[in-house]
Amino acid sequence: MNSVPGSFDTLTFDNRFTAELPADPVLENHCRQVPGALFSRVKPYKVNQPVLLAYSSDVMDILGLDQGYAASGEFTQIMAGNRLAKGMDPYASCYAGHQFGNWAGQLGDGRAINLGEILNSQGARWALQLKGAGPTPYSRQADGFAVLRSSVREFLCSEAMFHLGVPTTRALSLVTTGEAIPRDMFYDGNVKSEPGAVVCRVAPSFTRFGHFENLAAQHNLPLLKQFIDYTLRFDFPHLGAISNETIALWFTEVCERTAEMVAHWMRVGFVHGVMNTDNMAILGLTIDYGPYGWLDSYDPDWTPNTTDAQNKRYRYGNQPTVAHWNLLQLAQALAALTGEVEPMQAALDRYAEHFQACWTTMLSIKLGLENSSDKAHQTFLQGVPDLLQIAETDMTIFFRSLAQLPPVSDLSDEQLLEPLQDAYYAPEAITVEQRGRITGWLRTLIGLWKQSGMTDEARVKLMNAHNPKYVLRNYLAQQVIDKAEQGDYSMLHDLQSVLTNPYETQAGKSRFAEKRPDWARHRAGCSMLSCSS
Ligand code: AMP
Numbered sequence: 001m002n003s004v005p006g007s008f009d010t011l012t013f014d015n016r017f018t019a020e021l022p023a024d025p026v027l028e029n030h031c032r033q034v035p036g037a038l039f040s041r042v043k044p045y046k047v048n049q050p051v052l053l054a055y056s057s058d059v060m061d062i063l064g065l066d067q068g069y070a071a072s073g074e075f076t077q078i079m080a081g082n083r084l085a086k087g088m089d090p091y092a093s094c095y096a097g098h099q100f101g102n103w104a105g106q107l108g109d110g111r112a113i114n115l116g117e118i119l120n121s122q123g124a125r126w127a128l129q130l131k132g133a134g135p136t137p138y139s140r141q142a143d144g145f146a147v148l149r150s151s152v153r154e155f156l157c158s159e160a161m162f163h164l165g166v167p168t169t170r171a172l173s174l175v176t177t178g179e180a181i182p183r184d185m186f187y188d189g190n191v192k193s194e195p196g197a198v199v200c201r202v203a204p205s206f207t208r209f210g211h212f213e214n215l216a217a218q219h220n221l222p223l224l225k226q227f228i229d230y231t232l233r234f235d236f237p238h239l240g241a242i243s244n245e246t247i248a249l250w251f252t253e254v255c256e257r258t259a260e261m262v263a264h265w266m267r268v269g270f271v272h273g274v275m276n277t278d279n280m281a282i283l284g285l286t287i288d289y290g291p292y293g294w295l296d297s298y299d300p301d302w303t304p305n306t307t308d309a310q311n312k313r314y315r316y317g318n319q320p321t322v323a324h325w326n327l328l329q330l331a332q333a334l335a336a337l338t339g340e341v342e343p344m345q346a347a348l349d350r351y352a353e354h355f356q357a358c359w360t361t362m363l364s365i366k367l368g369l370e371n372s373s374d375k376a377h378q379t380f381l382q383g384v385p386d387l388l389q390i391a392e393t394d395m396t397i398f399f400r401s402l403a404q405l406p407p408v409s410d411l412s413d414e415q416l417l418e419p420l421q422d423a424y425y426a427p428e429a430i431t432v433e434q435r436g437r438i439t440g441w442l443r444t445l446i447g448l449w450k451q452s453g454m455t456d457e458a459r460v461k462l463m464n465a466h467n468p469k470y471v472l473r474n475y476l477a478q479q480v481i482d483k484a485e486q487g488d489y490s491m492l493h494d495l496q497s498v499l500t501n502p503y504e505t506q507a508g509k510s511r512f513a514e515k516r517p518d519w520a521r522h523r524a525g526c527s528m529l530s531c532s533s
């Protein structure tokens with residue numbers, strides 16, 4: 001049979017993961033411990049009635065799929081797991097991890113089924129993975145499926161993050177399966193039937209810190225070495241052949257990439273919500289969009305994850321520290337092989353230094369300033385969190401509006417606050433004293449602009465390119481979900497499209513840039529999410 005041009009069958013599959021690494025010898029699909037292997041072969045579950053809800057034309061292009069192919073039934077069937085294309089070799093990978101600070105042992109792809117890796121026309125390697133495609137040997141007590149609400153959130157957010165310039169896995173497609181999935185959303189005995197869905201995720205690789213932790217915990221040093229060698233060759237080919245030196249260089253790069261990723265999260269106000277080591281990608285990509293959220297009002301102690309409500313380990317302001325802790329767990333796994341602790345410690349120190357450099361650079365740019373190690377500049381940056389908590393302040397609107405401030409020194413308080421009106425949740429409640437602190441800070445900022453070497457035009461351009469107008473606000477995602485559950489996908493498509501251009505003001509789209517409405521303040525899905533998905 002001839003392949004349709006631009007279809008999956010015309011892509012070049014080159015499945016190195018399954019070709020080079022040891023497989024679980026057991027082929028039955030039941031839950032088990034899988035020692036001494038990196039993956040188990042498993043087929044996606046065949047679903048009842050798949051319907052394609054959305055796809056990313058960008059990712060179609062990257063893979064070399066024809067845009068028109070998305071409308072074919074074949075694309076939907078493959079994206080739902082009902083059909084495999086020529087060259088696909090499906091499997092679930094085996095990893096372990098630390099969850100909420102505790103060793104959790106073997107976890108693995110409990111509901112992710114990898115389809116294989118393609119080499120695109122530029123020679124770039126892209127791995128494809130269906131999330132929610134049914135049980136695997138790693139499903140433990142769960143069912144292997146995913147529901148519409150969490151799949152909409154993963155699909156929209158991973159693409160939104162990419163367009164914001166945040167390192168992330170991508171999403172090719174979102175399909176509903178026609179299956180009914182029982183879920184106890186808040187673990188309170190209230191089980192509801194929800195529509196099943198599958199997202200196809202795409203990334204150069206899906207290797208997690210937990211893959212290495214798993215092999216170190218098994219004291220399987222030959223396999224740990226083999227997998228590091230594999231990772232160096234395919235994910236970090238510029239570093240050279242495996243040795244203690246290249247392992248140290250590699251870990252340093254993982255530290256740097258992780259620092260950059262977290263600095264970007266802080267820049268756009270993203271809270272991952274479940275920064276367990278099994279949810280940390282070795283490539284420094286944001287992975288596993290679960291109970292994540294976006295800061296509406298700036299609050300460093302906020303976490304969207306109700307499962308973490310007590311300790312708030314994964315709160316916004318703690319993310320840089322947690323990433324460091326996660327890297328330490330990875331360092332320990334790698335040191336099991338190299339026996340050298342010092343280079344690992346040096347890389348961990350490098351993380352802290354690099355995070356600080358990335359973050360202060362990004363924050364400076366958000367404010368329209370050049371970063372410098374100058375003490376006065378650094379002190380000014382350190383004052384920003386306090387400024388944002390004087391009154392309840394919408395982080396996204398505040399930063400975006402700063403560029404509209406006229407760069408002149410003799411503005412009245414009213415003139416200074418005018419562009420920032422929308423950033424405050426209760427402007428009428430701001431006291432004279434609070435107002436004085438805010439306007440004082442704004443006057444200092446304008447003074448710094450005047451001292452800087454940047455022209456006003458260049459500064460405004462720079463600020464607008466780093467302070468998004470549109471982010472995936474929690475309440476917007478929930479509205480999309482409410483509509484999608486009623487069969488209305490118009491807002492899904494509209495928001496998806498707006499979020500491909502988050503730094504450009506788009507005509508007629510102001511409703512996607514509005515601060516959280518009052519009804520959403522305490523509504524489930526808008527400010528509180530559980531791990532149930
Ligand atoms: P997460 O908190 O989403 O990172 O998931 C932690 C572990 O639980 C991973 O091994 C997941 O694959 C697994 N998991 C989460 N949800 C499900 C599910 N519905 N079915 C099977 N495994 C799941």
Ligand code: MG
Pocket residue numbers: 278279288
């Ligand atoms: Mg996970």
